[in-house]
Amino acid sequence: MHSFDAPRARQVPTSFGGITPDGKPVSDTFAPRHLVIAVKESCDGCAELLEASYGTYDKLGIEILFLAGAHSNETAWLDSSHTRLVSPELLTALDVRWPPFWMLIDGTNGTVIAEGVPFGVAHLINEVVAFL
Numbered sequence: 001m002h003s004f005d006a007p008r009a010r011q012v013p014t015s016f017g018g019i020t021p022d023g024k025p026v027s028d029t030f031a032p033r034h035l036v037i038a039v040k041e042s043c044d045g046c047a048e049l050l051e052a053s054y055g056t057y058d059k060l061g062i063e064i065l066f067l068a069g070a071h072s073n074e075t076a077w078l079d080s081s082h083t084r085l086v087s088p089e090l091l092t093a094l095d096v097r098w099p100p101f102w103m104l105i106d107g108t109n110g111t112v113i114a115e116g117v118p119f120g121v122a123h124l125i126n127e128v129v130a131f132l
Helices: 044-051 054-060 075-079 088-094 121-129
Strands: 015-019 025-029 034-038 063-068 084-086 101-106 111-116
Touching: 015 088, 034 088, 044 075, 044 121, 054 121, 063 088, 101 121, 111 121
Parallel strands: 034 063, 063 084
Antiparallel strands: 015 025, 015 084, 034 101, 101 111
8 A cells, every 4th residue: 555646745844943842842854764743632543653663664764753742731742752843834834734734845956756645554664665
């Protein structure tokens, strides 16, 4: 099963900003290959992605950013070992319409390489690795 169609042709930002779960402002640029995983509250699938151990995504060898439109007090969000950012503006700029959703971004030219809906951690990794 594949979670993606051809990516919607659009430019995306090459830099981003937002707030970390502990309230610190962040501003950075996307890496040449950067996986953005959009998550939301009250989403069991999102919690599974956030709760995966830190090394789970290592085989991808790329930067990963978990992105939400609002802060959450849910344990999966607060206790995750992954990089997390709250930025409704970035969700809009990336044209993420319905979390959970993932995007593999080319940060050098601001394009979407691939995107789709994650159906679990293993599925997400298998989808993304095909584009690396």
